[in-house]
Amino acid sequence: MTTLMNDGRQADTERRHTRVKTAITKAQRDATPLTASAIARAAGVDRTFLYRHRDLLDTLHTAAHEPTPAPAGGPAVTRASLQADLANANARSARLTAHVRRLEERLSKALGQEAWRASGLGAAADVAELHDRITRLEQRVAELTQTLEERQTELDAARAANRDLTRALNNQHG
Numbered sequence: 001m002t003t004l005m006n007d008g009r010q011a012d013t014e015r016r017h018t019r020v021k022t023a024i025t026k027a028q029r030d031a032t033p034l035t036a037s038a039i040a041r042a043a044g045v046d047r048t049f050l051y052r053h054r055d056l057l058d059t060l061h062t063a064a065h066e067p068t069p070a071p072a073g074g075p076a077v078t079r080a081s082l083q084a085d086l087a088n089a090n091a092r093s094a095r096l097t098a099h100v101r102r103l104e105e106r107l108s109k110a111l112g113q114e115a116w117r118a119s120g121l122g123a124a125a126d127v128a129e130l131h132d133r134i135t136r137l138e139q140r141v142a143e144l145t146q147t148l149e150e151r152q153t154e155l156d157a158a159r160a161a162n163r164d165l166t167r168a169l170n171n172q173h174g
Helices: 002-030 036-043 047-052 054-065 079-119 127-173
Strands: none
Touching (some): 002 036, 002 047, 002 054, 036 054, 047 054
């Protein structure tokens, strides 16, 4: 009786073994993922079945690393070509990441400056021009104040001279 049970288990294992090999071949042909989970699911076995049968797992890993067959009339896809494509994609991704980072920094600066101006806390864009104008106007005020003081002194002198002449004239007639 145990022999019949062992024979039955052996036959079941062989059927599952065959289904796994068929699933690997089909996955290679269809260019579907060659992972333990995908093959176990396609073969209708538990994933642990693959790990208990090292020969199946080796077959799966070998198939996963083999180049996929070329489509009709197209160039063959090799491991080297896939690695080159991956290296190019990684380099492009790095360039795009750096570009995005630079754009984010520029946008951040621009938004920060705009917020600063809009808040009223920031200095006006033409501050240097305004400082120059203030300096020129202060110099002009100083010049005009000096001119006014000189004229006031001259006016005071002219009034004093006018008073003296008026007194002298009054003294002659009187």
